[in-house]
Amino acid sequence: DGGATKIAVIPKGTTHEFWKAVHAGAVKASREIGVEIVWKGPLAEDDLKGQIDVVQSFVAQGVSGIVLAPLNDKALEKPVEGAVKANIPVVIFDSDLAGSAHKSFVATDNLAAGRLAGEKLAALLGQKGKIAVLRYQEGSASTQKREEGFLEAIRKMPEIKIVSDNQYGGATTESAFEKAESLLAAQSAGSGGVDGVFCPNESTTFGMLLALRKAGLAGKIKFVGFDASEKLVGALRDGHVDALVVQDPFKIGYEAVRAMAEILAGKPVAPRIDTGAVVVDKASLDKPETKAIVAPDLAPWLGK
Amino acid sequence: MKYLRKYPFLGPLVAVVVVYVIFAIVAPGSFTRAENLTTMAGQTVVVGIAASGMTLVMLLGGIDLSVGSNVALSTVVCALCMRAGAPAILAAAAAMASGLLSGLVNGALVTTLRITPFIVTLGTMRALRGLAKGLADEQKIDAPSSGLDALVAPLPPGYGWALFPPGVWIMLATSGLVAAMLVYTKGGRHIVAIGSNEATARLCGVRVERVKWLVYGLAGLFAGLAGVMEFSTLTVGDPTDSVGLELEVIAAVVIGGGSLAGGEGSVAGALFGALLMTVIRTGSTYLGIDNWVQDIVTGGIVVTAVALDRARRASETRR
């Protein structure tokens, strides 16, 4: 058809607030550059096969380029190779992909971000105490990296004891909440069994927050979470969450689409673009630079 | 033995008690604390309330796969109302109305198109999920939860006499009402009759279509109420919430003595079925069992509980 340039942007899911900001960033870039983007994730959240299907459909459709946040670093390799074979360049964002078919990788360094979280929690606890980790989901690469980075940082502190790190909150807030509730009770968190907790993404952080509040432990147990949402920021203000490690989703979306546009224009791009992560606590919350990351104004881009 | 026939919920009750006692022995002491009982009761509320409606639908010989989506939709409606500043009671009413409406749509499709409820509710399961996502603009909806947040929260100090948070009492009340309806009203008997033999019920002048319609409506209403409870737990309206809830609710009903073929089922049994699953989940977490072991254990216990119950009932009826 040879129409306008059409870039497919494929997130992992579409309903996390994180992805809204990514979407907005992508839209901003597309408007600036003057390309069309199609935003389409798998129907069910975290559906690997569904995401592969979406990629294949875009390849069959013959879009100009694909920007993809792979749900798995290995499984999406083949579909991406297929796209490249069909002369459709691919930029990977948010989570890494194995292989070398893609042109660029735009993301937060999750291992480093996890380490940041670990160091923050250790500092909050004064380098000693008992902590629990509520993991996200089996086989999710980016959160596993964060968990790894976190544990790595914590293990350096000899006086910090990890009381639980094998429980998974699952894909939804409600499953995370129920898990967190039982976990806290099981470790007798109410009577000093747990001094600090860490959660590696938005849904587990929020689930844990609800559980802490319900048990009347919010603010008493040191709590470092990941990602930001209106409620989590509110909790930070209330002192129910001590710190959040925040990525810059808007920037991730923006940079990814930009990189794709450069590639389509035949310009060289860096193979690795780090979009950074910061630790936000009550003190740093109201600084303008944090605000731009934590609560970017999405309305101009998503039109609502 | 005779009691089992008259009170089919005794089987699942025994299962709950046995599993509880086992965990009480092997899990750390804190498992048997009163707080944990309250917590488990609270975690059963959503499934328990939805199971009342599902029991009715399954007694009828039907099924409602849309219950999870309906709950999610209801949390979204509730959150939207709260965000718009509506009083808690109004938001809850709106959520329940959305549930009722969805249920009535199910009922209308089942009775007028005469398609099997499985496929109708499979369709509405997708459609309601989509509606929830659309209404919520594909996002979780933050909303003040004041007024509703106490439903399943632990009791504030000084209210210990209530034993359980209000949500648990609401669950018990709904179950009681539904159970009483089944025994003491004409409509209740007609529901069982349709599930047992629809042609017969029709021949005897039961207005089969109307009863079905109402039952699906009621099931929707309960899903809406469950959604209010879910909102009160999550304090956000979440369109991706409760995926897969339908299987858990159906499992609760079947563990409680219900049959997919209709004509059998008990509201009290379904409640114990729901509780059984909560106890297993909580107990496994207390033991710190790996997730994958927990999955295997849950599967095993569910099958065993039902197998024992059925074997007992069979030995009592024979042939």
Add this chain to the structure above:
Amino acid sequence: MKYLRKYPFLGPLVAVVVVYVIFAIVAPGSFTRAENLTTMAGQTVVVGIAASGMTLVMLLGGIDLSVGSNVALSTVVCALCMRAGAPAILAAAAAMASGLLSGLVNGALVTTLRITPFIVTLGTMRALRGLAKGLADEQKIDAPSSGLDALVAPLPPGYGWALFPPGVWIMLATSGLVAAMLVYTKGGRHIVAIGSNEATARLCGVRVERVKWLVYGLAGLFAGLAGVMEFSTLTVGDPTDSVGLELEVIAAVVIGGGSLAGGEGSVAGALFGALLMTVIRTGSTYLGIDNWVQDIVTGGIVVTAVALDRARRASETRR
């Protein structure tokens, strides 16, 4: 009209064609390209193969909710074998064996404990999922996929004569074999008879338990094969894969004319049912429809397709 009774799959076939034509008109021109047909056929393979087994189970009047977990387990087994350096054919055989074994366990539980298949397979659904996670050490398993990766990948240049990748042909072959078995073999007739009236089958000397056992085993085997296809798509062994697949497979069978009450169902119909869902999904991607709209559309089309099919068949039989 007469044809519809003889060939119940004509209904879903018409539905697929109609939906395809609609998308061909409204979607961009590339929708009708040959590549897209191949892509859609490839995306139907997993559900299509699993649906063959599910058709058999549902003909019996049973159900198999464990199919999604079984597929996931099979991808894990396949990946473990490949990682251990086993040749592709052996890895595939091992995956299918694990599927067969799981199916035989389902069959044994259904026939010996006499619990409703719904609850048995609900249990094994959890248990197999746990097993898969345990085997995979709660992680996705990276493994070389050489030898298996061509199953559902687009055809390499020069092989255009094959029209579809091998996986699609395997799906068609399994469906063909199962369909032929149902019509042309004693075992097939026995399956249909049990689904239609188990007591009659027993009276006629059908070894009901043995047949059921075998059918659940076969369904497991097909789930295993579907898992091999899934592995070839994913190129990793994923224990969290295919959650909710069971509902999609059952929907395919029901759209294809199957009934949860047993005695009805067609393998070809199930295939068209699976294809229908792929066409809707792909078409929506082409149109760039929002996910939530797609949910609503899918739900609507599924219900409409079944409703039209049933209305037609009813008009032909009449009350």
Add this chain to the structure above:
Amino acid sequence: MAREVSGVVAHGVTKAYGATTALAGVDLDVRAGEVHALLGENGAGKSTLVKILAGAVRPDGGRLTLDGAPFAPKDPAAARAAGVRLVSQERALCPHMTVEENVLLGGEPTRFGVLKREEARAIAARALLAIDPTGAKKHRLRPDALVRDLGPGERQLVEIARAITEPRCRLLLLDEPTSSLGADDVEALFAVVSRLREAGLAVVYISHHLDEIRRIADRFTVIRDGRTAGTGRVAEATPADIVTMMAGRSIEDLYPRSPRVPGDVVLSTQDLAGAGLPVRASLVLRRGEVLGIAGLVGAGRTELLRAIFGLDRVRRGEVRVGAYVGPASPAARLAQGVGLLSEDRGGEGLALGLTIADNVTLSRLVGLGPLGFVTPARMRAAAARFIEKLGVVCAGPDAPVGSLSGGNQQKVALARLLYHDVDVLLLDEPTRGVDVGARAAIYALIDRLACESNKAVLVVSSAAEELVGIADRIAVMHKGELGPARPVGELDVRAVMLEQAGAS
């Protein structure tokens, strides 16, 4: 002013099921205060007509009036509201519910939707008393007994009890109400029907038993091929006239009997006891003979056949088939050449959703195609042979069995045994619900099997007359104990009836 016509009148009623014409213009005139017999061969359209009257089936054409007013019930509820009650030929009960709940279903006494328990109990008790005046079945027909625990006879009584509870009933439709009943239950039913007639109800009574008709009915209407073939007063017509009217021909000899020569013993049991019933049963069955087993409903005859065939557990005693001794599965029994005809046609005997061809060939699918495969064409051909042989009225071998009339379904069930070519036929109530013509054909068939094909036939029947007519020897079962078999020469109908009641 014209005198009001009370009763129900049907005029030119038509109904077609797809290609099958069930009713081609039936006229019926039933007056209040009479019992009107509706007669006809299997498939004539009797059940269809009463179902139309009860609102369960919509007619394609024709007019109905009830007590002079046009009557077009849109569903059973509407018919019921107009005072019409039906005891249908297919058992219409809710197995998961109790006797009381079944009796009251659809007519529960309520206040604001809440059941009036006392009143409900009283109504149910009254109805049960009417059908069981002697209280002989009180221990099983308890109001709180679950229907699924009841036997076929008791179930039928529950249905009748339900039909007679309606206070505003004007028209009572009984479709083969006695097909599963024993003699004393039939008496109780007749007493109830007589009382209702006295009370001014119109009663339509369908039965294939002309003796019942003679006893209870005032007038009759014969339907043939969906049309009214004749009507008249029962007292003024001879049975032969009625049979001729039904069949279009006269039936000379209902019970043909060729000379039979008993051969080797093929089946014997020794002190056989099942899980519950039978308690003790010893019998010997030879080739070329017909052995009849008489008994009351609930005596355990069905259980005896099931235990022999391997469907029920054998607790004690032995079964010997040819050289084989011991219990066996149904599959093994079939392999040994033993076949069973179930008394429960719809529930067990036939897969109603499958075709005639499927049902006929199901027990022996070998040899229906090359290399052990089964080809539909051969299945059809095999079935077609027996459709013709037994005169099954149907659209062809591909017709679903569920679309056949009751009698024709029975023929299909029999066809399976013939097709399987079993040596020993265990027939449980083989003529239940079968019309006179077809009955004659089945009797002739049994005779032919015994004497020409040299088969062994074991017949269980509740009709003593039938057993005396076809069997060579008869054994009577009483409360699970099987008495000695005696040649029919030494027995007559009266003797059998006395013995089965336990008076010996």
